[in-house]
Amino acid sequence: MRPALRRLMLLAAHTDAQAALADGLWTTRCLHCRRTLRLRADGEPIGATSLEHVIPRAWFGRRAAAALTARVGDVPDDARNLALACARCNQDKGKGPDARGPSDARAFAVVATLLEARLARWRPPPACDRGDAALSGRDG
Structure with a gap:
């Protein structure tokens, strides 16, 4: 797995108030179905754990999604827009609401609820991580 993706997955774990790190493993729940998910301390996903962009990256820059994207700083990789989800839920969202786009009222409502x-x-990243570009949701 690419180091950049591992950093984003760790960012999602660090900023998830339900995520806990113990014995070198992050444990949390899928944003959608509440299934238990695990992530190694180095950001490598275990099992069905995947990175979820709550507001789809393709929605950024689209007028119909402006009210949502403004809540996460208009940046797809902002920590507030990242979550851990099981691969099945993430793929189903990609085939449904993500694909229909922000102009579809039902898709907009689903994404708004997930946001x-x-x-x-949400929990802010630890103070020692706040200066790290990877954990701030911005590239250096």
Whole structure:
């Protein structure tokens, strides 16, 4: 797995109030179905763990999604827009709401609900990580 993707997965874990690190493993729940997910301390996913862009990357820059994207700083890889999800839920979202786009009222509602769930689980990254570009959601 690419180091950049591992960093984003760790960013999602670090900023998820439900995620806990013990014995070299992060454990949390899928943003969608609440399935238990695990991630190694180096960011390598275990089993079905995948990275979820809550607001799809393709929605950024689209007027219909502006109200949502503004909540995450208009940057797809902002920590507030990243979550851990099981691969099945992530793929199903990609075939459904993501694909229909922000102009579809139902797709917009689904993504808005997921964003609320992600923001409810938000915790700022540890102070030592706040200067790290990978953990701030911005590239150096």
